[in-house]
Amino acid sequence: MGIIMFRLTIIFLSCFCLIGCKAEKSKNPKNFKERQKQLFHGIDHKLVYQSCQELMRLHREGKLSRTSYYIDDAEAGQNELPEIIRSLQPTCVRVNELMVDITFHGDDHSQLLRCSSNEFGEPKPRDGETKGTGFRKDLFEMDKLSGTESLDYLNENYDFFHMELIPGLTYEKYEEEKKSLSPEEMKKSNEAMDNMVSFIIKINKELALKKQRLLHQTDHQELLKACRQVITCYNDGVYSRAKINIIDASANDLKQIPQIILDLEPVYVWIDKNRVMVALMGGMDHAGVTAYMNSEEAVASDDDFVLIDGLLYYDDGLREASDDYKDYLKDLKDEAIIYLDWKRKRMNLPVPKRME
DSSP, X not given: OTTTTTTHHHHTOOOXXXXXXXSOGGGSOSSHHHHHHHHHHSSOHHHHHHHHHHHHHHHHXXXXXXXXXOTTSOHHHHTTSOHHHHHTOOSEEEEOSSEEEEEEEOSSEEEEEEEEOOTTSOOOOOSTTOOEEEEESSSXXXXXXXXXXXXXXXXXXXXXXXXXXXXXXXXXEEEOOSOOOOHHHHHHHHHHHHHHHHHHHHHHXXXXXXXXXXXHSSOHHHHHHHHHHHHHHHHTTOSSOSEEEGGGOOHHHHHTSOHHHHTTOOSEEEEOSSEEEEEEEOSSSOEEEEEESSGGGOOOOTTEEEEETTEEEEETHHHXXXXXXHHHHHHTTTOOXXXXXXXXXXXXXXXXXXXX
């Protein structure tokens, strides 16, 4: 489900922030290795997992007062965290609708517990004998980990590694590369992350509208005709460049692009002698159409399908999301909605309350 999950694997990275809970400091592990042993062997992983699920549910329902918890928060805010999480005295707790990160920050290392949402079903155990991965210290190389390795071996050999503790709950360890941010800097960093999340959601809503317009409100025969006109003009030397970025295109290039294409609000039009790509979105997500001069060249793959002969619709979701993604694209005819919220409605789950 990677892409339309707002690329949350990029946005919701570990936060290295000095936050915590008001518990007895005598119970707090004194060093990195003590904390690591606690997280691997001294806590109830299932209870942590269940508590994180409750946090995510409250977040989706708009019942949490914040997304990040700091040591100087009012006690009422601290009490929003479940007891098992408070008792661990983490240096960072960050919640979003799909993930909870519980971070423990040290001078040389950061380690965290990362819990994924079970909103759409319980996570399945990893396939085969692989329980995690590690990046070696001496070589830039990734190893598969079985879960039977000792902690001493893992710490000695890997700057970074992550390990599945139970399905849906993983442990991750990082070595610090720079001086830690101050508490105030970390708060600002988290606020910036929240703003980025809001921006990604806004972009995905706009993209859903674009997809609805392209798939269900556009004459595909006329669109193909216009795209072939663009290819002909390109081969005749009409355009100043092959990739026309709409935001900074020359007036002459824009004037030569048919209105039916401009009405799709593409981010760019990319042309060569036999085909043209009209992109609704590029960068983090990709979606749009590719039109061919020769219809026989329009062969669908795992991330596109045929709209009409000679015109393919492409979308990262066709490759990265669940098998129901084509049903989502069909249902855009009735409502322009982001993929995750469409899944929620289909499963009679509540749609998150988000800031507009």
